[in-house]
Amino acid sequence: MYFNNQMFLITATNEYYPTNTGVTGNTRKPYGGLSRSLVIAIDVGTTFSGVSYAILEPGEIPKIHGATRFPGQEHVKILSVIYYDKHGAIMAAGAEADSHSIVAQAEDNGWIKAEKWNCAFKLRLRPRQMQLNMNGMRHSPLPRDKSHVHVFGDYLNYLYSCTRSFISDTHANSAALLVRDSDEGRTRIHFVTEGEASLHACVLSGLAGDNPSKHGFLIADAGGGMLDISSYVIKGTPPLFIEEIAPPDCIFAGLCSSADALEKKLKHSKYRTADSLDHITRKFDETTKRLFRNRNDLQFILFGSPLGRSVFLVGGYAASPWLFGQLQERLVLYNINVSRPNTQTLLPTFHCHHHVLPRMSKFMYGVEFLREFDPNDVEHLVRKEKLCELPFGPKLLPDAFDCILARSVKVKESTVFTRKYCTELFNLSMLSVFEVQIWCYRGGNVVPKWIN
Secondary structure, three states: OOOOOEEEEEEOOOOOOOOOOOOOOOOOOOOOOOOOEEEEEEEOOOOEEEEEEEEEOOOOOOOEEEOOOEOOEOOOEEEOOEEEOOOOOEEEEHHHHHOHHHHHHHHHHOOEEEOOOOOOHHHHOOOOOOOOOOOOOOOOOOOOOOOHHHHHHHHHHHHHHHHHHHHHHHOOOOOOOOOOOOHHHHOOEEEEEHHHHHHHHHHHOOOOOOOOOOOEEEEEEEOOOEEEEEEEEEEEOOOOEEEEEEEEEEEEOOHHHHHHHHHHHOOOOOOOOHHHHHHHHHHHHHHHHHHOOOOOOOOOOOOOOOOOOEEEEEOHHHHOHHHHHHHHHHHHHHOOEEEOOOOOOOOOHHHHOOOEOOEEOOOEEEEEEEEEOOOOOHHHHHOHHHOEEOOOOOEEEEEEEEEEEOOOOEEOOOOOOOOOOOOOOOOHHHOOOOOOOOEEEOOOOOOOOEOO
């Protein structure tokens, strides 16, 4: 399961909104469920996080709300920050962790901070095979007896608790328990790629309906630490039917690299200390980055694709006029239009308006099996010493790979990929339950014959 830059979707019931709604622009269809239900979307970002929700009433058009009341702030976006003491206890999180009083206490008591500037805890939560170009940055030590999974869980728990309180305070007769700790309850938690979640926000903003190409378009999610690129094509409307046409890509790029650039620039100055660099980088994030329009203009930092013809820019960094202007300037040469929605509020629209059905598989999946020995095959002769025989069968070679799902294959949520296999036993007493490992191959488009 791929965690990096994912949106967590939590539903209070198993009733789903109809997927063939044909939603474009601000047109939404009434909720088709039979009972009142709740859907919550949680986006854990490198720099900021956000939570939004919808209370779904049967027969009524859903209204999307942002959870705005968090300790220390009244905004939709929440800082992705946690302070721990020396023993690993949580002392502060979110905007509260950025207050002057907390910063002073942290300095006096030696608290440990997990956030984007020390290469955020979120960036640690990724498959081992996903290598990041850290641009010279290093992961800072985590709190005592805490793994990145623990820190991620602590922050999710903070967002969950604040959101639950907000909904209870804002709405009468609101849900007390969102998801039960059971197999049935866990089926109501979904992981949605940020590109797909952003796509639905663009659809509600009317961007997909205004897509001039009527063919392909990209979602470029420029966040604080990651750049996520997803590609889609509109296959039909109405109802709106969108299909993923290439495996998504995730690149380590964004504001985190600016901290490294400032560190190198100031390494021989009096501002080279960790506290000074932290302050300068924050000011760059809050002011200079947002105002930057032209590389030739003097800027101050306060001290102390060919797949489509349209790109939708989303994410926290999408608010930068410079980034938006640069994309427009460079992509116009390829007749590619760049658009961005009016709002960056996270919308749990994936649950309400599920437009993207087929996706593209990123990797190959298959199983290990015994391949029949071919004395005329050079590769088989090299492996001859591993030959084995079943009771009534031919000579076989182990470690063979059989691909069940190839890369770049269109996959629907309901699609099942099956292959039939058989085995031979000496007697009936050997019959038992078989457990077979599923192997994942990330090496490219050519199906490997052997598992080395």
